[in-house]
Amino acid sequence: MARHRPRSGRSQPSPRRVKAALCVTCLIDQFFPHVGEAAVKVLRRLDVDVSFPEQQTCCGQIAFNGGYRAEATAVARRFLDIFAGDDYVVVPSGSCASMIKVFYAELFQGDEATLERVRQLVARTYEFTEFLTEVLEVDDVGAKFSGSVTYHDGCHALRELRIKQGPRALVAAVEGAELREMEASEACCGFGGLFSVKFPEVSGAILDEKLRHVEATGARAVVTTDCGCVMHMAGAMRRRALDTRALHIAELLAGEGG
Amino acid sequence: MTTQPEASPAKEAFLQRIRQALGRAEPATSPPDHPPLKTNLVRQEEKLRTIRAKVEARRERNAERLAENATKVGWHVHRVETHDEAAAAVAAIAAGLHARNVVRTAEDCFRQADYDGPLRRARAAPIILASGRNRSRDSLKATAFDADLGVTGVSWAIAETASCVIVPRRGVARLASLAPPVYVAIVGIEQILETLDDYFATVRLEHMKGRGHVAAYANFISGPSRTADIEQTLTVGVHGPGVVHMLIVGRE
Amino acid sequence: MAAKAAAFKRSSAVAVRNPKLQQTLHHVVRHFTEARDAAVASEFPPETWEQMRERASSIKLQTLLNLDFYLDMVDRNVRRNGGHVHFAADAAEANRIVLDIAKRNAVKRVIKSKSMVSEEMRLNPTLEAEGIVPVETDLGEYIIQLAKETPFHIIAPAMHKTRQDVSRLFQDWLRSAPTDDIKTLCAIARNALRQQFATADMGVSGANFVVAETGTVVLVTNEGNGRMTTSVPRVHVALAGMERVIPAIEDVALFLRLLPRSATGQRITSYNSFISGPRRASDEDGPEEFHLVLVDNGRLNLLKDERLREALKCIRCGACLNVCPVYQKTGGHAYGWVYPGPIGAIVTPAMNGFARGADLPFASTLCGACKDVCPVKIDIPKLLLDLRPEAARRTGTWAERLLMRRWVDMMRARESLERSSRLARLMQRPLSREGVIRRSRLPLLAAWTQARDFPAVAEKSFARRWRDGLSRAEP
Numbered sequence: 001m002a003r004h005r006p007r008s009g010r011s012q013p014s015p016r017r018v019k020a021a022l023c024v025t026c027l028i029d030q031f032f033p034h035v036g037e038a039a040v041k042v043l044r045r046l047d048v049d050v051s052f053p054e055q056q057t058c059c060g061q062i063a064f065n066g067g068y069r070a071e072a073t074a075v076a077r078r079f080l081d082i083f084a085g086d087d088y089v090v091v092p093s094g095s096c097a098s099m100i101k102v103f104y105a106e107l108f109q110g111d112e113a114t115l116e117r118v119r120q121l122v123a124r125t126y127e128f129t130e131f132l133t134e135v136l137e138v139d140d141v142g143a144k145f146s147g148s149v150t151y152h153d154g155c156h157a158l159r160e161l162r163i164k165q166g167p168r169a170l171v172a173a174v175e176g177a178e179l180r181e182m183e184a185s186e187a188c189c190g191f192g193g194l195f196s197v198k199f200p201e202v203s204g205a206i207l208d209e210k211l212r213h214v215e216a217t218g219a220r221a222v223v224t225t226d227c228g229c230v231m232h233m234a235g236a237m238r239r240r241a242l243d244t245r246a247l248h249i250a251e252l253l254a255g256e257g258g
Numbered sequence: 259m260t261t262q263p264e265a266s267p268a269k270e271a272f273l274q275r276i277r278q279a280l281g282r283a284e285p286a287t288s289p290p291d292h293p294p295l296k297t298n299l300v301r302q303e304e305k306l307r308t309i310r311a312k313v314e315a316r317r318e319r320n321a322e323r324l325a326e327n328a329t330k331v332g333w334h335v336h337r338v339e340t341h342d343e344a345a346a347a348v349a350a351i352a353a354g355l356h357a358r359n360v361v362r363t364a365e366d367c368f369r370q371a372d373y374d375g376p377l378r379r380a381r382a383a384p385i386i387l388a389s390g391r392n393r394s395r396d397s398l399k400a401t402a403f404d405a406d407l408g409v410t411g412v413s414w415a416i417a418e419t420a421s422c423v424i425v426p427r428r429g430v431a432r433l434a435s436l437a438p439p440v441y442v443a444i445v446g447i448e449q450i451l452e453t454l455d456d457y458f459a460t461v462r463l464e465h466m467k468g469r470g471h472v473a474a475y476a477n478f479i480s481g482p483s484r485t486a487d488i489e490q491t492l493t494v495g496v497h498g499p500g501v502v503h504m505l506i507v508g509r510e
Numbered sequence: 511m512a513a514k515a516a517a518f519k520r521s522s523a524v525a526v527r528n529p530k531l532q533q534t535l536h537h538v539v540r541h542f543t544e545a546r547d548a549a550v551a552s553e554f555p556p557e558t559w560e561q562m563r564e565r566a567s568s569i570k571l572q573t574l575l576n577l578d579f580y581l582d583m584v585d586r587n588v589r590r591n592g593g594h595v596h597f598a599a600d601a602a603e604a605n606r607i608v609l610d611i612a613k614r615n616a617v618k619r620v621i622k623s624k625s626m627v628s629e630e631m632r633l634n635p636t637l638e639a640e641g642i643v644p645v646e647t648d649l650g651e652y653i654i655q656l657a658k659e660t661p662f663h664i665i666a667p668a669m670h671k672t673r674q675d676v677s678r679l680f681q682d683w684l685r686s687a688p689t690d691d692i693k694t695l696c697a698i699a700r701n702a703l704r705q706q707f708a709t710a711d712m713g714v715s716g717a718n719f720v721v722a723e724t725g726t727v728v729l730v731t732n733e734g735n736g737r738m739t740t741s742v743p744r745v746h747v748a749l750a751g752m753e754r755v756i757p758a759i760e761d762v763a764l765f766l767r768l769l770p771r772s773a774t775g776q777r778i779t780s781y782n783s784f785i786s787g788p789r790r791a792s793d794e795d796g797p798e799e800f801h802l803v804l805v806d807n808g809r810l811n812l813l814k815d816e817r818l819r820e821a822l823k824c825i826r827c828g829a830c831l832n833v834c835p836v837y838q839k840t841g842g843h844a845y846g847w848v849y850p851g852p853i854g855a856i857v858t859p860a861m862n863g864f865a866r867g868a869d870l871p872f873a874s875t876l877c878g879a880c881k882d883v884c885p886v887k888i889d890i891p892k893l894l895l896d897l898r899p900e901a902a903r904r905t906g907t908w909a910e911r912l913l914m915r916r917w918v919d920m921m922r923a924r925e926s927l928e929r930s931s932r933l934a935r936l937m938q939r940p941l942s943r944e945g946v947i948r949r950s951r952l953p954l955l956a957a958w959t960q961a962r963d964f965p966a967v968a969e970k971s972f973a974r975r976w977r978d979g980l981s982r983a984e985p
Contacts, residue, residue: 024972026921030931031965033972040980052976057921063914065876067898067906071918078922106892159878188835192875194910197957199873201523204961205532205839206875235962238946269585272597272806273578276752279814280575290576292569294758295723331777389794398795399742403708419766419778431794432741436734454763462759465724470590472724474790475741478782483734485696486774487650487668488676490541493696496649497703498734498781 003139017049018136020088023079023125025096026058027227028248035227038254039092039128042141046132050090053082061099064107065193076107080117088135089125092250094157094225095193097127102160127157129225129249133166140173144257147220148178151249152210152233153186154226167225167249174252182213182222191232207236214244221245223252294462302463309456318510320417320450325506328420331481332494333504341371341444344505348409348442349376351503355440357407360384364429367411367444367507384409387431402433408441408499410434413476414460415445415504418453421478422504435479441499443479447508516869516905521844522836531670535841538669542832545775546883553777566768567887570823573755574813580722580755581804587725591787593800601631604805608633608714608747611801612642615745617711621703623731623739624648625716626826627749627805629661629848630861633714644714645706647735649699656683662842663850664828665773670841703735713739713797717750718825719765720802723758727802729783730769732776740785746797748785752804753813753822765825768885772827808861817896821856823886830880830890836873845870852880852890859897868904871897909953924973934967942966 020043024036043050060075079100083089091097101122108114132138149171157163172179190196190206197203211233214222220243222233227248234246277283289295297305313320325335338344344367352360360377362368362384377384385405389398402408410430414423422443426432435441451457465472483498494500525531550559573580585595598604604627612620620637622628622644634644634655646655650667654660656679661667668676676695680686686698715736719728727748729736740746756765770776789796812818831837831851842850847858847866855874858867871894880890902910920930941947946963950956958964970978 026927029927029972030967033968033970033975036972037975037980052973052981054973054976055924056973057924057927060921063917065895065898066910066914067871067895067900067902068914068918069899071914074918075921103895106895155875155877155879159882186879188875188877188879190835190875192877195872195875197954198869199519199522199836200957200960201526202836202839202873203875205526206835207961231965232962235946235958235964238963239948239961266597268597268599268603269595272599272752272804273581275599275806275810276578276581276813279810280577282578285582286576286579290572290579290757292572292757294760327777331780387794395795399708403704421778421782426793426796427790428792428794432737432796436737436741454766455760458760458763462723465759470587470724472591472726472786474591474785474787474793475796476784477737478778479780480778480782481780483732484780485649485733487648487653487666488671488673488692488695490538490666490669491692493693496696496700496733496735497647497707497738 003137017047018088019049019051020090020131021051021053021083021085023056023059023083023089023091023096024052025091025093025227027231028092031231032227032248035092035248035250038248038250039090041254042132042250043090045142046136046138048136051087056082059096059099060107061096061103062193064099064103069107073107076104077114080114080121083121084117087124088131089121090128090131091125092128092225092248093227094127094154094161094163095228097125098156098160100125127161127163127225129167129170130161130163132170139169141170141253143174143253143255145174145177145252145255146257147176148180148218149252150180150182150214150217150219150222151185152182152189152214152222152224152229154224154229155188157225158186163225170249170253171223174255177252180217180219182217184213187213189229189232191228193228196232207232211236211242215242219244221247221252223247223249225249299466302459302466305459306463309451309459313451313456316452317447317450320452321447321506321509324415324417324420324450327417328504331420332484333420333481333502336503336505337509338505338507339509341367341507344444344507345371345373345376347505348373349380349382351440351442352377352382352407353380355407357382357440359405360407360409361387361402361405361434361438362409363387363411363431363434365411367446373409382407387434388429389431398431399433402431402437405438406440408434408438409444411444412449414457415450416454416457416478417450419478419480421480423457424477424479425473426475427473432475432477435477436498439495439499440501442503442505444505444507447506447510517846518844518867518869518873521846522840522873525840525844531841532839534670534672535838538666539832539838542774542828546772546829546832549771549775549777562764562768563885563887566764566885567823569756569761569764570886571820573757574753574819574822577752577755577813580757581752583722584720584725584755584802584804587722588787588802591725593725593787593802596801596803598803598805598807600807604631604749604803604807605633605636607803609636609640611745611747612637612640612712615711615799617642617745619706619710620644620712620714621706621710621739621743622646622651623713623715623729623736624651625714625749626664626848627716627751627807628714630807631749631805645703645710647703647706647739649696649733652699652703653679660843660848663831664826707738707742710743712745712747713743714747714749715739717748717754717802718769719756719762720750720754721759721762722755725786726759727785728762729781729785730766730779731783732780734781737781737783740783741796744797745799745801746785746788747801747803749803749805752806752809769825769827772829772883772885808863811863812857812860818856818860818893820888821853821860821893823888824853824857825886827885829883829885833879833883835875835877835879845873852894853888856890856893856897859901864900864904868901871901872905907953913954928971928973931967931971935969938966
């Protein structure tokens with residue numbers, strides 16, 4: 001049973017609107033701004049008071065994963081300052097949300113004062129779909145789409161944040177969208193950040209297999225929680241002139257038809 | 259048995275490096291807290307009484323479970339009422355193979371009935387595999403490698419894993435259950451344990467009662483010798499027996 | 511040296527382009543992962559399996575934290591059982607110990623059952639150099655030995671060989687008739703190895719577990735060669751990494767439930783041998799001498815690191831290899847040493863002080879599939895991340911370092927990020943068409959665009975769009 005978005009007239013226990021600061025991620029900010037816009041649209045449709053701390057840049061994951069800890073630490077500290085406060089922090093990326101919720105504790109090991117700030121941040125930080133299904137407790141966000149959709153489990157969303165059913169429920173509740181599971185939806189797409197450029201041959205081979213599974217479903221679009229995976233899959237789909245599209249789940253959920 | 263002399267100073271240096279790596283200068287003064295190492299003899303005996311009572315109460319169920327699990331992993335399971343029937347079954351297996359060289363161990367089950375008679379009548383008189391008085395180590399090996407059927411009893415069987423537990427000792431050569439291409443294990447229903455835990459609790463009690471002495475060798479046989487090393491294709495009988503029979507003797 | 515230290519890049523690219531290898535890998539890893547999943551899921555509710563992993567993890571970690579105590583216990587108990595214990599700091603010392611034993615016993619032929627430690631030591635060439643013939647008896651290892659290769663997978667060493675490959679090897683080495691029948695090939699190997707078992711003077715095995723309480727070496731095998739190796743020759747030498755210890759005999763049950771299910775999807779393997787010293791005087795057969803060689807060989811590098819020591823919990827089941835998207839495409843040889851896959855990407859550089867496999871910590875997408883299947887709950891991605899700073903110092907390219915330095919400057923303030931993206935927009939103009947870059951010679955971008963288009967930097971960043979009105983828009 002889909003849980004519907006709050007509608008006007010429905011009595012709410014608290015008159016205050018839910019406030020959320022959007023962490024838009026560097027990838028969305030620079031390469032996929034329309035995904036950020038889509039996320040804002042969905043949140044506003046659900047009556048969330050969205051803010052965007054304008055000084056934000058990046059969570060530091062690229063440097064952390066690359067083995068550049070000092071660089072990562074500098075950027076992560078900045079992140080802690082920018083997202084201080086009491087509002088929810090909503091991140092349209094399982095990977096960046098994992099960086100904050102799981103790996104900041106690694107990065108600041110032994111620095112108790114900072115770790116305390118990290119814990120406060122972690123407690124109110126949510127990956128975008130997780131925020132919709134766990135905090136707002138909504139599956140049906142009032143989106144429309146026409147055609148079948150397959151869902152790719154982004155690795156960090158799945159295995160660091162244990163997000164699996166939420167996004168599927170969201171997709172299934174989109175009017176006109178049919179969710180078709182692909183084989184090995186939990187298999188990595190081969191992106192892995194720096195991995196994709198350090199070992200492009202292996203990364204490409206992993207991606208090939210993923211795309212075979214996507215194509216086998218005959219779905220119009222593959223959706224996922226992360227623009228890293230989107231960029232990776234869409235990059236190869238374009239190169240091969242495939243009909244299938246790779247979309248961030250926020251794009252699907254913002255859709256009003258077509 | 260004689261304890262081998264204290265090992266070389268290499269040991270002390272080795273352990274000292276480990277202590278340093280762990281950030282300790284001295285050997286630990288008290289043993290680490292690991293509950294399975296702390297149970298005393300009284301408690302272990304108590305544990306075994308419970309296990310024995312459980313096993314006794316569930317004999318038939320465990321025999322069924324053993325038979326079912328064993329069949330799944332490739333044992334040919336035969337359930338018989340008595341050792342006489344078991345002896346007949348062994349002879350029938352030998353006859354079916356046209357076996358000429360049969361080896362067996364010398365252990366309790368073979369005293370429960372005349373196993374050799376039916377085998378002799380099937381023209382498969384067994385040789386008792388033993389290095390004893392007039393057989394050298396090499397001749398035992400040669401006899402075992404030439405055999406086309408090996409028959410042994412077991413010390414225990416474990417229903418959970420379809421395992422026959424062989425504990426080599428006087429009368430029970432290791433090779434009897436290993437070298438021949440076809441193998442028969444004779445399991446008394448009273449020898450069936452339910453789980454791996456039951457077995458290891460038993461071993462521990464024996465170890466405690468024997469003041470630290472333990473059998474040189476024990477072996478679980480849980481199906482035919484198998485390999486999937488060529489193209490992941492399951493093939494049986496690569497080094498050990500490829501055909502294995504389990505005779506479960508007795509019914510409750 | 512540098513080439514050896516960071517060789518994965520090249521070797522993995524070669525592997526990916528080998529269609530035969532790709533086909534085998536696809537088939538094999540699927541076989542293993544399906545078998546494992548079935549074996550775990552069909553018998554245990556997820557919570558039970560989780561509790562078992564948790565317990566095994568905790569036992570292994572506690573044992574490592576008291577390793578000096580438990581190794582001393584192993585030593586005393588093996589000696590009480592009438593065996594000898596040797597402590598080897600490195601491969602050279604371990605080889606010396608084995609050679610000494612062999613020479614004292616005038617050994618000419620050694621039969622071996624699978625031992626990864628012997629691969630680390632390169633024991634076979636060492637024996638051969640002294641005129642002693644080592645014969646691998648695990649079928650997969652035997653094939654590999656005839657082919658003069660190294661194992662491809664922890665538990666399926668010859669998985670990359672087809673039946674035709676094996677037939678050709680047997681024709682060359684054993685003068686057997688060509689055949690496509692796997693059963694016949696196994697029979698050929700059985701007969702050839704029977705001769706070896708009958709005539710070898712010494713058996714060398716590995717050790718899956720060493721039980722401190724009873725001084726028992728536990729072997730987990732399927733073929734029966736482990737039993738042959740430890741029963742037939744006059745001398746048995748067991749080689750064990752020093753971390754193989756588990757404290758109590760009653761702990762074995764748990765590990766025997768975890769290992770075969772994780773490795774091959776079996777409830778139990780066909781054989782489990784429990785070796786506590788040489789044959790007793792009253793026994794009918796068995797070796798007269800038993801030696802246990804406990805080997806460090808770089809494990810201390812892991813043990814001394816509070817976090818990396820977690821990798822020493824590994825029970826070598828190979829489950830992390832099978833689920834790894836990278837291993838699934840590269841296979842084992844690309845990793846360049848004895849231990850491939852995610853666990854190999856940790857232990858290879860760590861055990862070898864980064865003289866080998868320095869780029870392996872990067873050979874992972876950090877997808878985390880490995881940590882979910884690990885029966886002792888090693889957080890493999892986290893350990894890879896821990897190794898990356900050192901790996902980056904050793905293998906990072908100038909382009910990468912420059913990029914990182916630029917990146918941190920760029921991310922230090924919104925304004926610098928915007929300046930950089932303005933510059934990028936200018937620079938990408940000649941490169942991009944319809945919002946993507948199809949080819950580039952710039953470092954990193956060139957790698958990306960080998961098989962994928964790269965998105966152009968957006969004309970207007972999200973932050974810009976926010977300032978330009980999105981912040982005020984109402985639903």
